Amino acid sequence: MKVLVIGPGGREHALVRSLRDDPFVTEVHAAPGNAGIARDVPVHAINAQDPAAVVALARDLGSSLVVVGPEAPLAAGVADALQQAGIPVFGPTRAAAQLEASKAFAKEIMAVAGVPTAMARVATDAAEAADALDAFGAPYVVKDDGLAAGKGVVVTQDRDAALAHAEECFAAGGSVVIEEFLDGPEVSLFVISDGHHAVPLAPAQDFKRIFDGDEGPNTGGMGAYSPLQWLPAGFVEDVMDRVAMPTITAMADRGTPFTGVLYCGLALTRRGIRVIEFNARFGDPETQAVLARLQTPLGSLLLAAANGTLDAVEPLTWRSETAVGVVLASARYPDSPVTGDVITGLDEAAALEGVSVLHAGTAVDDAGATVSAGGRVLAVVGLGEDLVAARERAYAGVGKIGLAGGQYRTDIALRASQGRIAVELEEN
Numbered sequence: 001m002k003v004l005v006i007g008p009g010g011r012e013h014a015l016v017r018s019l020r021d022d023p024f025v026t027e028v029h030a031a032p033g034n035a036g037i038a039r040d041v042p043v044h045a046i047n048a049q050d051p052a053a054v055v056a057l058a059r060d061l062g063s064s065l066v067v068v069g070p071e072a073p074l075a076a077g078v079a080d081a082l083q084q085a086g087i088p089v090f091g092p093t094r095a096a097a098q099l100e101a102s103k104a105f106a107k108e109i110m111a112v113a114g115v116p117t118a119m120a121r122v123a124t125d126a127a128e129a130a131d132a133l134d135a136f137g138a139p140y141v142v143k144d145d146g147l148a149a150g151k152g153v154v155v156t157q158d159r160d161a162a163l164a165h166a167e168e169c170f171a172a173g174g175s176v177v178i179e180e181f182l183d184g185p186e187v188s189l190f191v192i193s194d195g196h197h198a199v200p201l202a203p204a205q206d207f208k209r210i211f212d213g214d215e216g217p218n219t220g221g222m223g224a225y226s227p228l229q230w231l232p233a234g235f236v237e238d239v240m241d242r243v244a245m246p247t248i249t250a251m252a253d254r255g256t257p258f259t260g261v262l263y264c265g266l267a268l269t270r271r272g273i274r275v276i277e278f279n280a281r282f283g284d285p286e287t288q289a290v291l292a293r294l295q296t297p298l299g300s301l302l303l304a305a306a307n308g309t310l311d312a313v314e315p316l317t318w319r320s321e322t323a324v325g326v327v328l329a330s331a332r333y334p335d336s337p338v339t340g341d342v343i344t345g346l347d348e349a350a351a352l353e354g355v356s357v358l359h360a361g362t363a364v365d366d367a368g369a370t371v372s373a374g375g376r377v378l379a380v381v382g383l384g385e386d387l388v389a390a391r392e393r394a395y396a397g398v399g400k401i402g403l404a405g406g407q408y409r410t411d412i413a414l415r416a417s418q419g420r421i422a423v424e425l426e427e428n
């Protein structure tokens with residue numbers, strides 16, 4: 001089987017690596033990829049948001065499966081075009097990707113499907129926003145109702161800051177969703193769906209804020225680990241029964257079946273599981289940690305999802321080790337990342353036992369050096385027998401890498417490794 005991976009980031013590098021390790025996959029290509037992906041497989045410089053360009057490339061390469069990584073090509077209809085061309089595609093149609101592209105749409109589907117989520121109101125002007133903020137009280141949660149790569153959300157105690165974010169979204173011609181605040185640890189669960197059947201991957205936890213101790217602004221994600229030893233027994237089954245399957249069924253019932261990854265962003269509140277958000281794709285950097293442990297050949301799994309035969313797939317198998325991924329980001333990320341700086345030590349880091357280096361925003365400059373080319377530059381993944389060992393390996397890898405002004409968090413998976421994450425459930 002020949003597979004084409006669409007996207008430029010760390011998630012796509014992880015997908016490429018896992019696909020390359022699949023004995024049933026004969027060739028992996030990527031478009032547009034990045035400097036790290038280009039070291040592993042052939043890359044093709046096309047506009048990945050242009051459905052016709054992706055179809056043409058897949059035809060040229062004779063791809064038997066196209067895996068779409070990011071949300072933007074999905075929202076642009078890349079999966080629709082591939083489907084129409086008769087090319088198996090892993091990733092939802094534009095209509096199904098609305099689950100991520102519009103937070104208001106996601107809330108509607110959750111209401112129809114009876115999926116537990118935060119109470120929310122849509123606001124289209126300052127007066128409505130102020131009303132909603134006062135109805136729910138602090139901490140305030142204000143979300144841009146459009147694609148913002150995880151950066152359109154403001155969570156704050158400051159009512160003026162909450163209102164200012166809403167006004168910015170209105171000024172840009174958008175609307176906002178204002179929500180009740182969900183307390184409790186967050187979990188990302190990736191559910192592979194063929195439109196009707198679904199298979200969960202292992203849960204992961206992401207670290208959204210830029211600074212240690214969950215301080216500073218939200219980012220796309222600064223690190224992740226998997227699995228989560230502190231989850232209550234039956235957690236994944238509960239999410240499948242109460243969140244994923246009702247959502248997948250509701251999407252099929254309205255004639256827009258969801259094929260691809262239903263990324264369930266969840267909070268474990270005192271009152272039980274609540275959906276924070278859905279995404280229509282793999283998460284980044286959770287994918288880098290989750291796929292490091294997956295033993296089942298990835299290509300066959302994604303092809304079964306694309307072909308509607310997930311119900312015939314054997315149960316997934318996983319390595320017993322724990323994976324921790326630490327993101328190295330550019331100076332001044334997430335506001336105005338500095339790019340073009342030389343990255344050193346990549347091979348030294350990757351040569352360490354249990355360490356892999358996955359590229360995100362990297363490029364090769366005219367002199368042939370690998371340089372930073374985006375906000376998040378790399379993820380260094382450590383695989384170890386427990387969280388303590390996996391963290392040590394990941395941070396040993398980060399320690400080998402040089403990037404001027406590079407930023408990373410030193411506390412990825414720290415609290416979990418110390419047994420300090422507790423889930424308290426209220427009896428109700």
Ligand code: AMP
Nearest residue numbers: 118141150153179180181182208276277
């Ligand atoms: P989203 O783009 O919806 O995933 O939001 C980004 C991040 O904002 C989430 O991962 C949470 O950390 C935080 N967040 C979003 N919604 C809520 C909420 N209702 N309560 C608490 N935190 C939230």
Ligand code: GLY
Nearest residue numbers: 150221283284285
């Ligand atoms: N890690 C969060 C995301 O992929 O949206």
